[in-house]
Amino acid sequence: MSVHTEPAVRVTGLTRTYQADGEPVHALTRVDATFHRGTFTAIMGPSGSGKSTLLQVAAGLDRPTDGSVWIGATELSRLSETRLTELRRGRVGFVFQAFNLIGALTVEENILLPLRLSGVRPDPAWIAEIVERTGLAQRLRHRPSALSGGQQQRVAIARALVSRPEVIFCDEPTGALDTNTAAEVLLLLRGIVDEHSQTVVMVTHDPVAASYADRVMVLADGRIVHDMPQPGADRIAEHLAALGRSRVVTR
Numbered sequence: 001m002s003v004h005t006e007p008a009v010r011v012t013g014l015t016r017t018y019q020a021d022g023e024p025v026h027a028l029t030r031v032d033a034t035f036h037r038g039t040f041t042a043i044m045g046p047s048g049s050g051k052s053t054l055l056q057v058a059a060g061l062d063r064p065t066d067g068s069v070w071i072g073a074t075e076l077s078r079l080s081e082t083r084l085t086e087l088r089r090g091r092v093g094f095v096f097q098a099f100n101l102i103g104a105l106t107v108e109e110n111i112l113l114p115l116r117l118s119g120v121r122p123d124p125a126w127i128a129e130i131v132e133r134t135g136l137a138q139r140l141r142h143r144p145s146a147l148s149g150g151q152q153q154r155v156a157i158a159r160a161l162v163s164r165p166e167v168i169f170c171d172e173p174t175g176a177l178d179t180n181t182a183a184e185v186l187l188l189l190r191g192i193v194d195e196h197s198q199t200v201v202m203v204t205h206d207p208v209a210a211s212y213a214d215r216v217m218v219l220a221d222g223r224i225v226h227d228m229p230q231p232g233a234d235r236i237a238e239h240l241a242a243l244g245r246s247r248v249v250t251r
């Protein structure tokens with residue numbers, strides 16, 4: 001398989017079982033999924049369906065009970081903790097609902113942090129492009145606390161982009177934002193997919209947010225139950241409502 005055509009992320013037979021009070025909790029059961037380069041996927045599903053677990057395991061933040069995760073050509077289970085940490089710093093980006101910026105650092109220092117931790121010299125042209133794209137040029141010397149929620153999330157996206165990762169995982173990136181600010185952040189994610197061929201995998205509860213993606217994957221009880229190309233917000237909402245009804249009936 002050529003380097004250029006292999007998926008950004010692939011998971012096969014992915015199973016994650018937690019133990020809670022001595023009882024197994026099956027958060028993911030034999031999930032197979034492929035995320036191609038330059039695509040934007042939304043992961044949806046009811047609370048507790050395994051969305052965050054899928055993101056955490058696919059990103060190498062947590063190890064699966066069974067199954068495999070590839071980032072590009074690298075299979076994560078073969079990596080030592082040190083190599084896994086290196087992979088998370090350089091080849092994977094993260095954006096969280098709560099921004100997770102470092103308050104004591106300036107915007108610029110936050111953006112450059114992954115490179116500093118990896119000992120990689122910043123490429124000034126790429127940094128300028130990220131700053132321009134995220135609209136943060138006038139904010140670089142400010143602390144995150146001086147920024148609005150939308151601006152803070154744009155800093156988090158800039159930080160995720162800085163190492164040119166193979167994939168950016170976003171967990172509810174618009175969950176703490178108002179509708180207009182959320183739309184700006186989603187357009188930014190859409191733009192980095194379309195113009196920089198970034199790969200984005202985003203967990204969201206919001207059908208409107210999911211409608212910015214190329215594909216919507218719906219989880220229920222740790223399994224993929226729908227995988228839809230560009231379904232549109234109405235159709236996504238219908239599927240989620242039908243899933244809610246069937247879960248009520250079967251319980």
Ligand SMILES: Nc1ncnc2c1ncn2[C@@H]1O[C@H](COP(=O)(O)OP(=O)(O)OP(=O)(O)O)[C@@H](O)[C@H]1O
Nearest residue numbers: 018019020025027046047048049050051052053054
């Ligand atoms: N550390 C843990 N220990 C035990 N059980 C866990 C742990 N983390 C998650 N779970 C369980 O695994 C299942 C999937 O959780 P997960 O957080 O992945 O769901 P989710 O779809 O992201 O939910 P939400 O939309 O509420 O964030 C749930 O039943 C949850 O209670």
